[in-house]
Amino acid sequence: MKQKVLVVLTTFVVLLMAVGCSTSASNEDTVEDERAVSVSVDYIKKSNIEKTQTVTGQAKPTKEVNVIPKLPGKVSKVYVSLGEEVKEGQTLFTIDDKEIKLQLAQAEAAVNVAKTNVKRSEGGALELQMTQLESAFKSAEINLNDAQKLYDDIKILYENGMSSKQDLDRTKTGYELAKEQFETAKTALELTGSRINKENTETALAQLKQAEAAYNLAKTQLENTIVTSPADGYISALNVNEGEITSGAIAAATVVDISTVIVEVNIVENIVNKVKVDDEYPVYIESVQKEPFLGKVINISPNVDPMTQSYKTRIKVENKDKSIKGGMSAKVEIAVEAKENIMAVPIESVVSEGGKSFVFVIEGDRAFKKEVSTGISNEELIEINGDIKENDQIVVKGQNFLSDNSKVIVTAND
Numbered sequence: 001m002k003q004k005v006l007v008v009l010t011t012f013v014v015l016l017m018a019v020g021c022s023t024s025a026s027n028e029d030t031v032e033d034e035r036a037v038s039v040s041v042d043y044i045k046k047s048n049i050e051k052t053q054t055v056t057g058q059a060k061p062t063k064e065v066n067v068i069p070k071l072p073g074k075v076s077k078v079y080v081s082l083g084e085e086v087k088e089g090q091t092l093f094t095i096d097d098k099e100i101k102l103q104l105a106q107a108e109a110a111v112n113v114a115k116t117n118v119k120r121s122e123g124g125a126l127e128l129q130m131t132q133l134e135s136a137f138k139s140a141e142i143n144l145n146d147a148q149k150l151y152d153d154i155k156i157l158y159e160n161g162m163s164s165k166q167d168l169d170r171t172k173t174g175y176e177l178a179k180e181q182f183e184t185a186k187t188a189l190e191l192t193g194s195r196i197n198k199e200n201t202e203t204a205l206a207q208l209k210q211a212e213a214a215y216n217l218a219k220t221q222l223e224n225t226i227v228t229s230p231a232d233g234y235i236s237a238l239n240v241n242e243g244e245i246t247s248g249a250i251a252a253a254t255v256v257d258i259s260t261v262i263v264e265v266n267i268v269e270n271i272v273n274k275v276k277v278d279d280e281y282p283v284y285i286e287s288v289q290k291e292p293f294l295g296k297v298i299n300i301s302p303n304v305d306p307m308t309q310s311y312k313t314r315i316k317v318e319n320k321d322k323s324i325k326g327g328m329s330a331k332v333e334i335a336v337e338a339k340e341n342i343m344a345v346p347i348e349s350v351v352s353e354g355g356k357s358f359v360f361v362i363e364g365d366r367a368f369k370k371e372v373s374t375g376i377s378n379e380e381l382i383e384i385n386g387d388i389k390e391n392d393q394i395v396v397k398g399q400n401f402l403s404d405n406s407k408v409i410v411t412a413n414d
Helices: 002-033 098-123 130-159 165-190 198-224
Strands: 037-043 045-067 073-078 091-095 226-228 233-238 253-267 280-284 293-300 311-318 329-346 351-353 356-363 366-377 381-386 393-397 406-413
Touching: 037 356, 045 233, 045 311, 045 366, 045 381, 098 130, 098 165, 098 198, 130 165, 165 198, 198 226, 253 293, 253 329, 280 311, 329 366, 329 393, 356 406
Parallel strands: 037 406
Antiparallel strands: 037 393, 045 253, 045 329, 073 091, 091 226, 233 253, 253 311, 280 293, 280 329, 293 311, 329 381, 351 356, 356 366, 356 393, 366 381, 366 406
């Protein structure tokens, strides 16, 4: 009887131990299921969000002027070099002026002769000084021959595509004036010994006007042998060398003003009406500096560009240290939407599931999944609304490992 009781008791103890072990194992599994997830958190804050769209373009000089000589000829001296800063009126290069100076001297002599003729014709029946007239005639003949040669040379260059029509016209004008001077001197010589009546006086006055016109033209041509800068700026192109023949066929030099630059961008139609003249935007030229320059809109094309289907917009940027060069790439951030004092969170804290948006809000040691609606956003922040409030603590890292009511350990505050 005692042995039976002992067996029953032993069996009961074994069963109790088995139940205890099973319960202990079950509790250990539950603890493992409740293991906390490490997360980083931030707070819901009232913020201002500006949504921008980046457009690209190129920096260009505010002013770009081509320098074209008014007179063809051989370059005698170049005073500037590529990239050099110049001032308006500064001499860039000169053209050989020997022939022009000779023409000017001859024209001046012809004027003096014509003035003498007028005085003598007005005095009535005065003889002309033969030696003076012969000297003037010979000078005019030399001038005519020189002008004829220059015209023939330029004509050959023009026919071979090496000179411009403008150069040909100028040398032709010079030849015709030299011919007029020659005819004037010849006429004056032929009048020697004749008595000058009223008609001769009128003729002498007309000859004086012709001589003065030829003199003024020669004087202007002499001034044109000195080629100067049309504006303040920098030499961006220089196409002349000493000893070479320059003409109006191509620009001898180009002067650019880069004290301010123009960034040209193309803006699409869905945002062009958000941009106004005098609006200011950050302009990034990364080849110069990381920080943005401040740009101001100066004009917007009223017509769409059929090639790009966008509107050309010009933005002025100050370039005081001349670090921005023509052709540099630029990016402009155009503000297309803005909101102030709104509930916003870091954009990475919002989780999307099934077409809905959620954030995980920390309460104690747990994270609760809350549906939110989203609004305006930029690269960092996004607007949210829902069952949340300012200063709620939200998960910004580790949220992809959470479910509603997950246990968490906050390891960092962003």
